[in-house]
Amino acid sequence: MSGLQLYNTYTRQTEAFRPIHDNIVGLYICGPTVYGPPHLGHVRGPVVFDVLRRYLEFQGFKVRHVRNITDVGHLVGDGDEGEDKLSKQARLEQLEPMEIAQTYTVAYNEMSRRMNVLPPNIEPRASGHIIEQIEMIEAIVNAGLAYKANGSVYFDVLAYAKSHDYGKLSGRILDDLIAGAGNEARELEGQDEKRNPNDFALWKKAAPEHIMQWSSPWGKGYPGWHIECSAMSRKYLGDVFDIHGGGMDLLFPHHESEIAQSTACTGHNPARFWVHHNMITINGQKMAKSLNNGIQVEELFSGNHALLEQAYSPMTLRFFILQAHYRGTLDFSNEALQAAEKGLQRLWNAAETAKKLPVSENSEYNITDIHEACLKSMNDDLNTPQVIAQLFEAARVSNSAADGKIKLDQVNIHALNELFDTWMVSILGIQPEKEGNDxxxxxxxxxxxxxxxxxxxxxxxxxxxxxxxxxxxxxxxxxxxxxxxxxxx
RNA sequence: GGUCGGAUGGCCGAGAGGCUAGGCACGGGUCUGCAAAACCCUCUACACCGGUUCGAAUCCGGUUCCGACCUCCA
Structure with a gap:
């Protein structure tokens, strides 16, 4: 009954969304690796998928939203042999790895809260699901699709590819992966243990001094990156669930590998829909340390950054993100942010105006039309920019009615107020920002x-x-x- | 090098074979002691070269530029 059409990266088509179970939707989103303060890039995913979740709930679905916290398992890969990101940061800051993870988990959740992103129903940590990950790795080994090497376990991509399509999600061809790109010798640690350079780690042997390590059938070590999402999504949403989301940068190798792992283990692609949002650029360039244009969320909120002319509020940021379609790149600039800030203010003013409009006998405008248009846009692969354009039309009607240029009767005035409540507040999640003046x-x-x-x-x-x-x-x-x-x- | 995506008015950003996207800025106006704000109206664009078509920004071919991914990444 939803009418929602969603673009599925896996099939490269827009498809009608139907949940596996009648009125319940399982939604898994790849969360952050908590080794640093949240930056602008971290914001888009939570906002985009928050709107998806809100819209599904608006349509009457019960959503179980799972978003993981990666607090273990990422290889650093640039010479720091075998040390994961959290350990490295811990060494730099002289803290326990879990202390780092906790600090930035709190920061991430605080960012989410300020962005008015509804908390996930379950927020599992990778470090709390080592047993599930080990069990899954064992199943893959038993299926003959992984092998042990010197205390580590690797996924055997070539063996898997004999009967499955490794590379379908990300549009990669295995032969190209094997042949191409390999002109530069990979510096990835442990490469010589692999049968094939494209094999990825399921379990890594830990050196004695390595802080984060657990016992396993293969000795002391820690899990590879990809296995955590497979294990946790399976635990909380089942072998096959409705939607798996994340950033486009996770397409390969992360999500491709997740599919391979789950398929090796359960025989199924774990998600019906794979949904990916595009990336954020700044002044036309990608954010990168080398370009020195990374902006932390806190810096945006405070305006305390060389690239920022002023501070921008969380709702301005949220509105700005939703003014672009989630599958396109989104470019940050002061001009664009300021435009969003003013536009949002205009919407708020109109919504306030709508609360005290003069009532006419008859109505010269049918507000239901706007509501229908919003539904249509939203159903069209979450076209939030069009929904916002509709809200501006509603704002024009509201203001014109206040000026006496358009007549609205009681029914339509009520519908107009409801329109702002439903679409702007409930679904897009734009809330009034009261600075709490004392x-x-x-x-x-x-x-x-x-x-x-x-x-x-x-x-x-x-x-x-x-x-x-x-x-x-x-x-x-x-x-x-x-x-x-x-x-x- | 390989794979994929994109080039829309001063800026951001939808759409998509003929019909207004929207926001911001600019301009005009209303309101106002002044100012600011607010509100109304206005501006009419689709990289380049060919082709298909009654008609293309939208389809096809080519060109140029840009980006993402191929290694950790939201």
């Missing part, structure tokens, strides 16, 4: 504004301007509206 300050400000209003009424403009000028000098912005003055900092 009431004492507001009390003082109201007093000043009243005194100024009195001065204006007395035509004592010298005094009213003096009050405004002095407040301006202190950083306050005073706006005179039709219904009195307002202030902000």
């Amino acid at each position: 009431s004492a300050l507001d009390g003082v400000m109201q007093m000043l504004l009243q005194m100024r209003a009195q001065a204006k009424a007395d035509k004592n403009y010298a005094l009213s301007d003096e009050i405004r000028n002095k407040l301006t000098a202190l950083g306050f912005v005073i706006k005179d509206g039709k219904e009195g003055s307002s202030w902000s900092i």
